[in-house]
Amino acid sequence: MKRLFFPLLISLFLTACGGGGGGGDSTPAAGSNNQGATAAALTFTPSTINQALTAGVSSTINFAATVNTPSDFNGASAVYAYFVDDVGVLLPNTQISRNSTTQYSVALYTSPALSVGTHQGNLTVKLCRDSNCASQFPGSPMLLPYSFQVNSPATLPTFGASSSVALTQSMYLGGVAPDSATIAIHGEGRTWTATTDASWLKLSNATGAGNTSLTLDYLPSKLQVGIYTGLIAIKSNDGQSVGLPVTLTIKPASDTILASEAGVALTATPAWSRLTRTLQINDSSGASGNWNASSDQAWLSTAKSGNSLTLSANPASLPSNAISYATVTLSSTNPSISAPEPIKVALWKGSTTPASITRINQAYTNIAADPIRPLIYVHNGGSSIDVYNVYTSQKTATLTGLGATLGNMTISPNGDKLYALDLAASSLVVIDLATAAKINTWNLSSALTNTTRIKAIRPNGVEIIVTNVGSAYLASNGKFIRNTSVNVGDLTATADGKKIYAQNEGISPSTTWAYSVDYSDLNGGTLNVSPLVPATGVIGISSGGVMSNGADIAVSADGSRVYTANGAPYRCSSLSPVNLSFISALPGGDAYPNNVKVASDGRVFCGISGSYSSSDVWVHGADGTLIRGFKFAGYAKNLLDRQMAVSGDGLMLIGLTNDPLLAIVPVGP
Structure with a gap:
């Protein structure tokens, strides 16, 4: 197959031009100093490329090009250089750099797919007056002979394959198929074949060589509602193989509208307030704006613009020093479109504005902040949970009779329920926050410890409790849904519940994970949790050190930013949500x-175990800029790992220390 490489505009030739010009013939000339009608425009050094290559690896071919008659280029507005490869020995990348007015260095790159053996031939080099090469300069085209000896590598790396995205996908019947996936094949020094056992999967190519990739496309047009599984089998010529399982869930043709967040906290105080919030509305039908929103309370208004919903509160008529509630309902004029969950809104109206840090001398070991109310929930590993109002710093309730040895806690994204582990009974306690009463206990399938973590998420508007011991439960009834691959570390999730991130705790080096999540009502409830990228140890700040002693992980509500807190390096870090690489x-x-937390307004809070530091918590803007620092713990004392929380409105910061203290810090807008 003829390969014509992208032309390189070589305006540098013009600096050597003195006069003359004219068209070139089409008979290739040897790249030498021969003169005459077919004298080459360039002399190549060496005149023939001889190079030993390693199979499966792209190598660089370097040579020099000398302009034989600079005056041939006089008056030209540009010179375009083409390298024509008839058999595919090169990659479509070429670099030319100027050494002098007549001397140039050229770098070409060999294809890693070349088979073991000898490859000989000629490259055709053209110097053209235009990008279409309708007219050539004198002495063009030219031939550049090559001879490549491709050898097997001494030691081949392990054969493998990986997908750019999760291969667990879902779609609605008759809807748009999932996006294509790129599968990278790590086949250095080998040839390979790829097949699939599923007729609804299509591979872009069935054979290849070396390190390359293929594209996977979904063909669901003939599939009905159900769950389909397939396998992509990739085999190398030395007997190794890789299997990539693929799952596609076809949901009934029922469109939904979902808010980006299910719970909203608003606040009104004399000195500062937060009375508006804008959410994004996801309409799975693809019809932008095909929805309406209504509030059940006069003090809360709704306004939509495209797929944005703005909630605005007027607290004038509301009682002071009290929490007022409203519910926003989403609906559509299309009867086939449903809204599976309302938006819960709570507003605290206070008669005073907190002005200074409050430190309460109580020993607590676990904390959770209510996403809509100005409340926090704390316990010391016993059988009860204390409730505090962060604006008054007063304990408002104690929830008793919950269990024998309480552990990690999580709260519904809309503020409906509080979930707490009972380590002694290997169970999960469910508390209705509207009534502050225990309403259920679920027996879990594995032993629980102080390192067991739980997280309430809402994929597709359905609340799920995910654990870091590889299990997941339907929040409506405690039904065990399935075992997952989430089985280690601290957990965080995006507001829509479609992404989970995890980091192991207290291990060097640290490892982080990213998972894609999807839920369907099929078969009584189907949850798919798939790794987005391979687990990775992240390289830290400019020193290049690997992160160690993982302590906490957080993600912004929209999933655009992931943050980690690690014992080393000595800064909280921002990671790419796509591949978990270090950003800053x-x-x-x-x-x-x-400790690291992200507030509802996007601000980031980084806390440290700093016994003698002047500050132990720093506030950053959503863009990462430093705003200010605070000191929570007393002298020679420190914040407890992962025991910092931000109020739902993003205006109050709370932390537990080993003084022991419960510290409540007014951050403000």
Whole structure:
């Protein structure tokens, strides 16, 4: 197959031109110093490329090109250089750099797919007056002979394959098929074949060589509602194989509208308030704006613009020093479109604005912040949970009779329920936050410890409780849904519940994970949790050190930013949500980061275990800029790992220390 490489505009030739010009013939000339009608425009050094290559690896071919008659280029507005490869020995990448007015260095790159053996031939080099090469300069085209000896590598790396995205996908019947997936094949020094046992999957190519990729497309047009599984089998010529399982769930043709967040906290105080919030509405039908929103309370208004919903509160008529509630209902004029969950809104109207840090001398070990109310829930590993109002710093309730040895807690994204582990009974306790009463206990399928974590998420508007011991439960009834691959570390999730991130705790080096989540009502409830990328140890700040002693992980509500707190390096870090690579270190900070949280307004809070530091918590803007620092713990004391929380309105910060203290800090807007 003829390969014509992209032309390189070589305007540098013009600096050597003195006069003359004219068209070139089409008979290739040897790249030498021969003169005459077919004298080459360039002399190549060496005149023939001889190079030993390693199979499966792209190598660089370097040579020099000398302009034989600079005056041939006089008056030309540009010179375009083409390298024509008839058999595919090269990659479509070429670099030319100027050494002098007549001397140039050229770099070509060999294809990693070349088979073991000898490859000989000629490259055709053209110097053209235009990008279409309708007219050539004198002495063009030219031939550049090559001889490549491709050898097997001494030691081949392990054969493998990986997908760019999760291969667990879902769609609605008759809807748009999932996006294509790129499958990278790590086949250095080998040839390979790829097949699939599923007629609804299509591979872009069935054979290949070396390190390359293929594209996977979904063909669901003939599939009905159900769950379909397939396998992509990739085999190398040395007997190795890789199997990539694929799952596609076809849901009934029922469109939904979902808000980006299911719970909203608003606040009104004399000095500062937060009375508006804008949410994004996801309409799975693809009809932008095909929805309406209504509030059941006069003090809360709704306004839509495209797929944005703005909630605005007028607290004038509301009682002071009290929480007022409203429910926003989404609906559509299309009867086939449903809204599976309402938006819960709570507004605290206070007669005073907190002005200073409050430190309460109580020993607590676990904390959780209510996403809509100005309340926090704390316990010390016993059988009860204390409730505090962060604006008054007063304990408002104690929830008793919950269990013998309480552990990790999580709260519904809309503020409906509080979930707490009972480590002694290997169970999960469910508390209705509207009534502050225990309403259920679920027996879990495995032993629980102080390292067991739980997280309430809402994929497709259905609340699920995910654990870090590989299990997941339907929140409506405690039904065990399935075992998952989430089986280690601290957990965080995006507001829509479609992404989960995890980091192991207290291990060097640290490892982070990213998972794609999807839920369907099929078969009584089907949850798919798939790794987005392979687990990775992240390289830290400019020193290049690997992150160690993982302590906490957080993600912004929209999933655009992931943050980790690690004992080293001595800064909280921002990671790519796509591949978990290191992006930047947050400014400020000190040894040793052990808490990181993201507020509803996008601000980021990084806390440390800093016994002698002047500050132990730093506030950053959503863009990462440092705003200010605070000191929570007393002298020679520190914040407890993962025991910092942000109020639902993003205006109050709370932390537990080993003084022991419960510290409540007014951050403000």
